Amino acid sequence: MRIWFLALCALAGLAGCAAQTVESPPEEVARAAYTHDGPAKLTLYTMLNNRTGAGAHTSLMINGRQRVIFDPAGSFNQSKVVPESGDVLYGITPPVADVYTRYHARKTYHVRVQELEVSPEMADRAIAAAEAYGAVPSAQCSRSTSVILAGLYPGKVKPTWYPRRLSEQFATLGEVRVSELYEYDSDDNSKVLADWDPDKVARAAVPAE
Template identity: 55%
Template sequence: MKLRSLALVVSAGLALAGCAVNTAGPDSSPEEAAAAAYQHNGPTALTLYTMVNNRTGAGAHTSLMINAPSQRVVFDPAGSVRLRAVPEVNDVLYGITPRVKRFYEGAHARKTYHVRIQRIEVPPEVAERALRMAQQEGPVASARCAASTSHILSQLPGFENISGTWYPLKLSEQFSKLPGVEQSVLRENDDDDKAIAIREFEQELAQGGQ
């Protein structure tokens, strides 16, 4: 196969698998991540985010919010939403306060994409294990968002039926079959350029804190 043809095949495969090109800059320091740690007082839970193309219905990205006893984070493999006020180390976002959580969800829901949100409560030890695994999983290469997330989930107690997949929608379908999953969809009509929402939110944070 010629190199050009091979490149086209690889590109097509990545497009079908979904996931953004990772635009993260240098990692934050461990001290910055530790200082930003946020403990949420709600039940320990895992929340799977699946970004879906409104035109084609294809899955575009997968990420996982982990509410563990020690802190709440978002594992955002090969993600493209990064904030100066939210430390990121190896594709794990720290300091997921209620305000940051709302922004993260809304930044992905825009006129071209909607967000499928699937939440399941888990025992504290399972959430803590998911957190440790996420911290060890990254950084993740582009197009491997669903593969890396399914790799973590499949190793957790109660998630043994999750099999590895490169496709966000296939992972979402598997997740939906778990007992006790709560599901919702977030739709917004914001501009397709997430950079605009990021700039506006960072200005808000600068003016009023988190």
């Protein structure tokens, strides 16, 4: 068991599932709230090894009263790209959602994106569950996400340690739209964030006078 756990932690570290939680001040979290005008939706991200197909990281974007990402033990926000509390990332505008997805795709991993439209009430329950879960220990990304989804879909989703298995369960929940992102950057995915300038993105979004 100890050998299995250490191996899982090593794999998780490569894929971004072994990071320290960033805890932002409450006022910063509140100020960052972003409401997306699309339908209420759950988006499951599964990071898959290009060689073996094994799952390496799981996260969940939720579009409800605001749009957030539950990124359990994730490494994306180590440089404090967005406000975060208890492994929930806030201020998930379209540019942030895009860079988040691309951050996890590289020459050794691709990202499976599964989108499921839900009721606004279901989306808000998901946000509340993610916020209540709190910070997640290393290598428990799939476990924590599946516990949240099992609470929303009792009998249809069972808690699991395996990202790929959770992806398979999520696919049975309804009309799930699936896409996959492949990119071929090096495993040092910090360059994705280094090249991303949020101030430049914000300026580009302002119409010219």
